[in-house]
Amino acid sequence: MTGQHSTDRTQQIVVTVSYLACLVGSMIGVGVFGGTRIASAAGGALAPDATLLAPASAAFSVWTVVYAGLAGYTVLQWFPAPASADRQRRLRLPVAGTMLLNAAWILVVQAGWLWASVAVIGVLLALLSRVFVILVRTRPAGMLERVLVDGSLGLYFGWVCVATAANVAAALTASGFDGAGIDPDWWAVAVLAVVGAVGVVLAARSGGRIAVAVAIAWGLAWIAVARWDGAPQSGPTAVAAAATAVVVLGVAGALRLRAATRTVSAIP
Numbered sequence: 001m002t003g004q005h006s007t008d009r010t011q012q013i014v015v016t017v018s019y020l021a022c023l024v025g026s027m028i029g030v031g032v033f034g035g036t037r038i039a040s041a042a043g044g045a046l047a048p049d050a051t052l053l054a055p056a057s058a059a060f061s062v063w064t065v066v067y068a069g070l071a072g073y074t075v076l077q078w079f080p081a082p083a084s085a086d087r088q089r090r091l092r093l094p095v096a097g098t099m100l101l102n103a104a105w106i107l108v109v110q111a112g113w114l115w116a117s118v119a120v121i122g123v124l125l126a127l128l129s130r131v132f133v134i135l136v137r138t139r140p141a142g143m144l145e146r147v148l149v150d151g152s153l154g155l156y157f158g159w160v161c162v163a164t165a166a167n168v169a170a171a172l173t174a175s176g177f178d179g180a181g182i183d184p185d186w187w188a189v190a191v192l193a194v195v196g197a198v199g200v201v202l203a204a205r206s207g208g209r210i211a212v213a214v215a216i217a218w219g220l221a222w223i224a225v226a227r228w229d230g231a232p233q234s235g236p237t238a239v240a241a242a243a244t245a246v247v248v249l250g251v252a253g254a255l256r257l258r259a260a261t262r263t264v265s266a267i268p
Contacts, residue, residue, distance in 0.1 A: 004084075005084075008083050008084060008089065011089070011092040011093060011096075012077055012078055012083060012092070014092070014093065014096050015073075015074055015077055015092050015095065015096045015099075016074055016078075017096075018095075018096035018097075018099040018100050019070055019071065019074040019096075019099055021099065021100055021103045022067070022070065022099035022100070022102045022103050023067065023071075024103065025102060025103030025104075025105075025106040025107065026063065026067060026102075026103075026106065028106055028107070028110065029106040029109075029110075035106075035110055036110055038060075038106065038109055039057065041109045041110050041112065042109055042112045042113075042114050042117075042170075042174070043112065043174065045114055045170040045171070045173065045174040046109065046166070046167070046170050048226050048230060049226075049230055049231045049232065050170055050173065050174075051166070051169040051170055051173045051232075052169070052184055052185070052187075052188040052227060052232060052234050052237045053165055053166045053169040053188055053191060053192075053223060053237075054166055054169070054170070054223070054226060055162070055166065055219055055222035055223045055225075055226055056222045056223075056225045056226040056229075056230065058222060058225075059218065059219055059221075059222030059223075062155065062159050062215060062218055062219075063159075065152075065155060066152060066155050066156045066159065068152075069148060069151060069152020069153075069155065069156070070095075070099065070152055070156070072147075072148040072152065073095065073148050073149055073152055073153070076144070076145065076148050076149065077092060081141065082141070082145065085141060086138075087134070087138040087139075087140075087141070090134050090138070091131060091134055091135075091149070094127055094130050094131045094134070095131055095153065097127050098124055098127050098128055098131065098156070101120055101121075101123060101124040101127065102124065104120050105117055105120045105121055105124065108120055114167075114170060114171040114174050114175075115171050115175075117167060117171070118167055118168055118171050121160065121163065121164050121167050122164065124160060125160050125161065125164050128153075128156060128157040128160055129157070131153055131157065132153070132154075132157050132202070132206070132212070135149070135150050135153060135154070135206075135209075136205065136206045136207075136209070150209070150211065151211045152211075153211075154209055154210075154211025154212045154215070155211045155212075155214065155215045156215075157212055157215070158199075158202075158211065158212040158213065158214065158215025158216040158218075158219075159215040159216075159218070159219055161195060161198055161199070161202075161212075161215075161216055161219075162195060162215070162216055162218075162219030162220060162223075163219070165191050165192075165194070165195050166219075166223075169188075169191065184234075185234050185235075185236040185237055186236070188227075188234065188236070188237040188240070189236055189237060189240040192220065192223070192237070192240045192241050192244050193240070193244070195216065195220065195244065196220075196244035196247055196248055198216075199212070199213060199216040199217075199244075199247075199248035199251075199252075200247065200248060200251050202216075203248065203251045203252035203255055204251070204255065207255055207256065207259045208251075208252045208253065208254070208255030208256030208257075208258075208259060209252065209256075210252055210253070210256055212252070213248050213249050213251075213252030213253075214249070216245070216248050217245040217246075217248050217249045218245075220241045220242070220244050220245035220248070221241070221242065221245045223237070223238075223241040224237075224238045224239075224241035224242040224245070225238075227241065
C-alpha cells in the first residue's frame with residue numbers, strides 16, 4: 001500500500017467512525033439511549049416555544065434527510081474512484097470534523113451548557129463554510145456524488161445557518177437578555193434579515209446552490225409557522241421569516257436558472 005493510499009484509508013476510517021459518533025449523538029438527542037430530548041434539555045431553552053427564533057418541532061425532521069445523506073456520503077467515499085479523487089481527499093477530514101462537532105453539540109446541550117453550545121455550533125458553522133467552499137470550487141463526478149455529497153452537505157450547511165441563529169437566541173434568552181430596550185419582535189426581524197442576507201450571499205457565491213437555499217428556507221418557514229400558530233406569537237416575526245424564506249429561495253432559483261440558461265446557450 002502506497003503512502004497516499006494509506007492516508008486515504010486512514011481518512012476513510014476517520015469519516016466512518018465520525019459518522020457513527022454522529023449517529024449515536026443523534027440517538028441520544030432524541031432520547032433513544034435515555035438522554036433528555038433536545039427540546040427538554042437545558043431547561044427547555046431550545047424548545048419551539050422558548051424564543052421568537054425557535055422553529056416548530058416539525059422543522060427538525062430535516063435531520064433525517066441530513067443523516068441519511070451523510071450515511072450515503074460515508075459509504076460513497078469508500079468506493080475506489082471517490083477514494084482517490086482530490087475532491088474527496090479535501091472533503092473527508094472537514095466533513096468528519098462537522099460530524100464530531102454535531103455529536104459534541106448534542107452532549108453539551110444535554111449537560112445544560114448553552115453558551116458552550118453556541119461556541120460549538122459556531123465552530124461547526126465555520127467548518128461547514130469551509131466544506132461549502134470546497135464544494136463550490138470543485139466539480140462532482142456524476143449525479144450520485146452531486147446528490148449524496150453536494151446535496152446532503154448543502155442541506156446540512158443551510159440548516160446549521162438557521163440553527164445557529166436559534167441557538168444564540170436561546171442562550172441570550174436563558175441568560176436574561178431583555179432586548180436592551182428594543183422590542184423583541186424587532187430583534188427577531190433584524191436577525192432574520194441577517195440570515196436572509198447570508199442565504200442570498202451564499203446563493204450568489206455558488207451560482208444558486210439549491211440545497212443550501214432549501215434548508216435555510218425550510219428553517220425560516222417553520223419559524224414563521226411557530227410564531228403564527230404557537231407561543232410566543234409574533235406577527236412581525238412570522239411575516240419576516242416567511243418573506244425571507246421566499247427571497248432566499250427566489251434568488252437561488254433565479255441564479256440557478258440563469259446558470260442553466262447560459263450552459264444551454266453555450267452548446268453549439
